Amino acid sequence: MSKVHITDTILRDAHQSLIATRMRTEDMLPICERLDRVGYWSLEVWGGATYDACLRFLKEDPWERLRKLREALPNTRLQMLLRGQNLLGYRHYSDDVVRAFVERSAENGIDVFRIFDAMNDIRNLQVSIESVKKAGKHAQGTICYTISPAHSIKGFLEQAKQLQDMGCDSIAIKDMAGLLIPSVSGDLFNKITSTLSIPVHLHSHDTAGMSTMNHLAAIQNGCRHIDTAISTFSCGSSHAPTETMVAALHGTNNDSELDLSLLQEIGFYFKEIRKKYHQFESDMTGLDTRVQVNQVPGGMISNLSSQLQEQGNLDKMNDVLAEIPRVREDLGYPPLVTPTSQIVGTQAVLNVVTGERYKTITNEVKLYMQGRYGSAPGKVNPDVQRKAIGNESVIDVRPADLLKNEMGRLRSEIGELAKSEEDVLSYAMFPEIGREFLEQRENGELVPETLEPPSSGDDKPHAAPVEFNVTMHGETYHIKMTGTGHKGQNQRPFFVTVDGVPEELLIETLDEVIIGADGSESNASTHRGSKRPRASKPGHVTTSMPGTIVDVLVEIGSEVKAGDTVLVTEAMKMETEVQAPISGTISAVHVNKGDSVNPDEALIEIE
Numbered sequence: 001m002s003k004v005h006i007t008d009t010i011l012r013d014a015h016q017s018l019i020a021t022r023m024r025t026e027d028m029l030p031i032c033e034r035l036d037r038v039g040y041w042s043l044e045v046w047g048g049a050t051y052d053a054c055l056r057f058l059k060e061d062p063w064e065r066l067r068k069l070r071e072a073l074p075n076t077r078l079q080m081l082l083r084g085q086n087l088l089g090y091r092h093y094s095d096d097v098v099r100a101f102v103e104r105s106a107e108n109g110i111d112v113f114r115i116f117d118a119m120n121d122i123r124n125l126q127v128s129i130e131s132v133k134k135a136g137k138h139a140q141g142t143i144c145y146t147i148s149p150a151h152s153i154k155g156f157l158e159q160a161k162q163l164q165d166m167g168c169d170s171i172a173i174k175d176m177a178g179l180l181i182p183s184v185s186g187d188l189f190n191k192i193t194s195t196l197s198i199p200v201h202l203h204s205h206d207t208a209g210m211s212t213m214n215h216l217a218a219i220q221n222g223c224r225h226i227d228t229a230i231s232t233f234s235c236g237s238s239h240a241p242t243e244t245m246v247a248a249l250h251g252t253n254n255d256s257e258l259d260l261s262l263l264q265e266i267g268f269y270f271k272e273i274r275k276k277y278h279q280f281e282s283d284m285t286g287l288d289t290r291v292q293v294n295q296v297p298g299g300m301i302s303n304l305s306s307q308l309q310e311q312g313n314l315d316k317m318n319d320v321l322a323e324i325p326r327v328r329e330d331l332g333y334p335p336l337v338t339p340t341s342q343i344v345g346t347q348a349v350l351n352v353v354t355g356e357r358y359k360t361i362t363n364e365v366k367l368y369m370q371g372r373y374g375s376a377p378g379k380v381n382p383d384v385q386r387k388a389i390g391n392e393s394v395i396d397v398r399p400a401d402l403l404k405n406e407m408g409r410l411r412s413e414i415g416e417l418a419k420s421e422e423d424v425l426s427y428a429m430f431p432e433i434g435r436e437f438l439e440q441r442e443n444g445e446l447v448p449e450t451l452e453p454p455s456s457g458d459d460k461p462h463a464a465p466v467e468f469n470v471t472m473h474g475e476t477y478h479i480k481m482t483g484t485g486h487k488g489q490n491q492r493p494f495f496v497t498v499d500g501v502p503e504e505l506l507i508e509t510l511d512e513v514i515i516g517a518d519g520s521e522s523n524a525s526t527h528r529g530s531k532r533p534r535a536s537k538p539g540h541v542t543t544s545m546p547g548t549i550v551d552v553l554v555e556i557g558s559e560v561k562a563g564d565t566v567l568v569t570e571a572m573k574m575e576t577e578v579q580a581p582i583s584g585t586i587s588a589v590h591v592n593k594g595d596s597v598n599p600d601e602a603l604i605e606i607e
Contacts, residue, residue, distance in 0.1 A: 002224060002253050002254055003224070003254065003255065003256065003257060004219055004223075004224055004225070004226060004245075004249055004254045004255075004256050005040075005041035005224060005225045005226075005256070006040055006041060006225075006226060006227075006228055006242060006245065006246070006256055006258065007040060007041055007042045007043070007044055007079060007201070007225065007226070007227045007228070008035075008038075008040050008043055008044070008227075008228055008229065008230060008242055009044045009227055009228070009229045009238070009239055010035075010043075010229055010230045010233055010242075010266075010270065011023075011028055011035075011043055011044065011045040011069070012044040012045055012046060012047065012048055012050055012080075012081065013044055013048060013081070013227075013229070013238070013239065014229035014230065014233035014234065014238045014239060015233060015277075016048055016049050016050065016053075017205065017236070017237040017238040017239075017285065018233055018236065018237065018238050018274075018281070018282075018285050019274065019277040019280040019281060020053070020280040020282075021048070021049045021050055021052075021053035022053065022057065022058070022277050022280045023273070023277065024058055024060065024448070025058075025060055025064075025065045025068060025069075027273045027276065028065075028069065028072075029068060029069075029072055030269075031266060031269045031270070032069065032072035032073050033072070034262060034265060034266055034269075035073065035076065035266060036072070036073045036074065036075050036076050037075075037259075037262060038076075038258055038259065038262060038263065038266070039257070039258055039259075040076055040077075040258075041077065041225060042076065042077035042078065042079040042111070042112050043073060043076050043077070043078060043079065044079045044080070044081065044114075044227070045066070045069050045073075045078050045079065045080070046062070046065070046066050046069075046078070046079075046080040046081075046105075046110060047080035047081035047082055047088060047114075048080075048081040048088075048338070049338070050062065050065075051088040051426075051429060052088065052429075052430060052433070055426060055430060055433050055434060055437045056430070056433050057448065057449050058448045058449070059437065059440065059446040059447060059448045059449075060448070061422075061426075061437075061441075062426070063104075063108055063420075063422040063426070066078075066105070066108045066109050066110070067108055067109060069109065070108065070109030077111040077112050077138070078109050078110055078111050078112070079110070079111065079112035079113075079114060080105060080110045080112070080113060080114065081114050081116070082102075082105075082113050082114065082115045082116075082128055083116060083117070083118065083338060083339070084115055084116060084117040084124040084125045084128050085098060085117070085124040085125075085127065085128070085399065085400050086117075086118070086124075086338075086339060087101050087429065088101075088429050089428075089429040089430060090338075090339040090342065090364070090574075091339075091367075092124070092372065092373065092399045092400050092403065093400070093403070093406065093428065094400060094403040094404060094405050094406040094407075095127045095400055095403070095405070096405040096406060096407045097406050097407055097410070097425070097428055098127045098128055098131060098400075099127065099131045100407055100421065100425060101425050101428075102128060102131035102132055102135060103131065103134075103135055104421055104422055104425060106132070106135035106136075106137050107135075108422070110137065111137055111138060112137065112138040112140055113128065113132045113137060113138065113139055113140060114140045114142050114172055114174075114203075115128045115129060115132070115139065115140065115141060115142055116142035116143075116144055116172075116174055116337070117144075117374060118144065118334060118335060118337050118338065118339055118340040118341075118373070118374075119334055119335070119340065119373055119374040119375060119376065119377065120143060120144055120159060120335060120377060121373075121374030121375050122159060122162050122163065122166070123374065123375075123398040124374050124398065124399070124400070125141060125163070125166070126166065126398075127400065129141065129163075129166050129167060129168060130167075133167055138169045138170070139167065139168050139169050140168060140169065140170045140171070140172050140201065141160075141163030141164075141166065141168035141170075141171050141172070142171070142172040142173075142174050143156050143159050143160060143163070143171065143172070143173055143174065144174050144176060144335035144337050145173055145174060145175045145176075145177075145179060145180060145188075145335075146177065146179060146295070146333070146335040146336065147179050147295060148295075148328075148333035148377070148378065149333065149378060150332065150333040150377040150378030151333070151335075151377060153184070153187060153188050153191060156173075156188065156192070157191055157192055157195060160192050160195070160196060160200075161195065161196070164196050164197070164198055168198065169198060169199075170198050170199040170200065170201060170225070171192070171196060171198060171199070171200045171201070172200070172201040172202075172203055173188065173189075173192075173200065173201070173202050173203065173204075174203045174337070175202070175203060175204040175205060175211075175214070176203075176205060176297050176335070176336070176337045177205065177207060177291055177295060177296065177297035177300075177336055177337075178204065178205040178206060178207030178208045178210065178211065178237070178291050178297070179208075179291060179292070179295060180204050180210065180211075180214045181210060181213075181214070182210065182213040182214055182216070182217040183217070185202070185204070185213075185214040185215075185217040185218045185221075186217035186218065186220060186221045187221075188218075189202070189217070189218040189221040189222055189223045190221040190222065192222075193221065193222030193223065194222065199224060199225055200222070200223055200225070201223070201225035201226070201227065202214065202215060202218045202223050202225070202226050202227065203227040203239075204226075204227070204239070204240070205237055205238065205239060205297065206234065206235045206236060206237070206238060206239055206240055206287075207236065207237050207287075207288055207291045207297065208287070208288065208289050208291050208292055209235075209287050209289070211239055211240040212240045212241075212244060212245065212248070215228075215240055215245060216248065219249075219254050224254075226240075226245065227239055228240050228241065228242040228244075228245050229241065229242060230242050230243070230263065230266055230267050230270050231243045231244065231267045232267045232268070232270045232271040232274060233270055233274065235286075235287070236285045236286045236287055236288070237284075237285045237288075237297070237301070238285075242258075242263055243260060243263050243264060243267060246258045246260050246263060247260060275454060276451060276454065277451070278452065278454075279451065279452040282305055283305070284301045284304075284305040288301065290321070294321050294322070294324060294325055295325060295328075295336065296321060296324050296325075296336060296345075297336055297337070297341060300336060300341045300345055301321070304317065304320060304321075304345055304349070305317060307349070307571075308320065308349065311353070311545050311546045311571075311599075312497075312546075313349075313352075313353055313545075316349075316352050316353065319352045320345075320348050320349055320352050323348040323351050323352055323357075324336075324344055324345060324348045326348075327344050327347050327348045327351065328344050329381070330380065330381040330384045331343075331344060331365070331368060331369075331376060331380055331381075331384075332376030332377055332378040332379055332380040333376070333377050333378040334368075334376060334377060335377075339364070339373075340368075340373070342364075342574055343362070343364045343365060343368055343373075343574065346362055346364070346571070346574040347361065347362055347365050349545065350362065350544055350545070350576070353544055353545055354544050358384055358387050358388070360544050360576060361387065361388050361576075362574045362575065362576045363568075363574070363575045363576060363577060364574050364575065365388055366388045366389055369384070369385045369388040369389050369394070370389055370392060370393075370394055370395060371394045371395040371396065371399065372395065372399050373399065374398075374399060375396075406428065407424070407428075410424050410427060410428050411424050413427070414427040414434075414435065414438065417435065417438040417439060417442060418438065423438060426438070432550075432594075467479070467480045477498050478497075478498070479496055479497070479498055480496060480497045494507055531590075532590045532591075532597075532601040532602060532603065533590070533601075533602045533605075534600055534601065534602065535600050535601060535602045536602070537602075537605075538581060538582050539581065539582050539584055539587075539605055539606035539607055540581075540602035540603075540604075540605055540606075541566055541567065541578060541580065541581065541602065541603050541604035541605070541606065542578075542599060542600060542601060542602065542603060543567075543569050543571075543576075543578055543597050543598075543599060543601075543603065544576075544599060545571050545599060546571065546596070546597065546598050546599065547569040547570050547571030547576075547596070547597060548569065548570045548571070548594065548595070548596055548597070549567060549568075549569055549570075549591045549592065549593055549594060549595045549596075549597060549603075550568040550569060550570045550575055550593065551567070551568040551593060552566075552567055552589060552591060552592065552593060553565055553566055553567065553568070554566045554586050554589065554604065555586065555589060556586050556587065556588065556589055557585065557586060558585070558586045559584075559585055559586075560580040560583065560584065560585075560586065560606060561580065561583045562579075562580055562581065562582050562583045563579050563580065564579060564580045565577040565578065565579055565580075566578060566579065566580050566586075566604055567591070567603060567604065569597065578603075580604075580606055581606070582606055583606075584606040584607050585606065585607055586604060586605070586606055587605045587606065587607045588602075588604065588605040589603075589604050589605075590602060590603055590604065590605075591603045591604070
């Protein structure tokens, strides 16, 4: 008997893949008693995008979630996904931040740390692995599987041996895009399991419908640990169904020995829970064999779909999917996994929506081209590199070697808002979102995003109309919703076209309207989004896509030269510097830090 052990992703990757990581802790806890009785090797419950989503959308403390799950699952290993030196953010952190984060994660309940680097640069895993071992926990070194001229089974095998030599307790093959096919899965696991002395796990998304076959091929070639998802949150850009794999292995030498009836009970629970989050379902999370051609992970496709829809550019989806492989080649074939998937995806969107490749380059692409994320797997495009960083030198050391310790500065910056080391780490991961969360908690203003009412009896969500005619004062206007911006505390911008002309509407809740002594109505908002002039002159500074102002670097009266950076914006979790289109004097500034902005608006005026 050679038992196959199962890690279920239902509390992390499954809902991250299918409903944008929106499952709330309140919907996890009631089923934990039964999950704890299953006998999983582990449950993946934390890391990845869950930390960001808790702070940004759910207004939950991710550390409190972890502590509650630890208490509710006393008999099961809890597992997290850690992005090596990136931790759970989108940049490299100093070594003292990495050590502090791992130590607190272990103390709060994590048993197994699945550690990966988006570039497969083993140097970026070193400190995380050492910290996990110091905490007495299970360090799982991870290799991101992908296909390109720069990748091969021989290369993956060499990386696996390096990870074993670094002290990892196990190895995971992370097929995040669902690119594996059964023949390659069998060959890879035959070689890797016969070479290593530690267990090897397979994590394979079902985007192209092959994960069950990949698992069976791997098992036949020595794999004894697989990742699955409870059936009602499985398949598509998620994982192979747990129940299916348990049934397939039952009665064989690789029987998982899990109770299929109990798993089915759990499946029915999550079937009802999923209905609660119907507004986050995407048409892009089902079976999609295009991944075998464009190599874009299903989760990345669903994120791009929602982001393009928010910007009113969903009609450009096919152009973006065609551009992604070209950008990936320019960047030396990085595996498409967080954060490189966002780096490549956002640049591809910019290339398409601006109508000119690399007319606008994100800060993250510039850092990538400098080697600040690690060593690219293949040769980067020298012309794109020159356009991104000019004549700046490219680093060849481990990127974190150039970073000074940060914890002291972070504690000082966040000050009394942080009540614990965990709060400091939340601020470290996401400074703007983390600070906002801590401020709202301090003021008793934590309010999660609104969930739409349950769907009707046919189980299909009924969306509001997005295209309609409006008649006012005898005139009829054709209105089409093209997207929505980020929801603020009491307002949200809606992007529409009125008879084909792009407009932005700023919708505010009625309870925020202030009634003056004379009976007039006003609001604390300055309505900047609805009052900015339309960009119409050479000196008008605009942005390429809807986003948020991260920083304003000039003021009225400042002298600037064409090409000087005047604004920093954030869209799709990536920052972009906005340059002055002409030389001159700043005559007007129509934005402040934190404002939502839309293309074709004059954000700054230069004369």
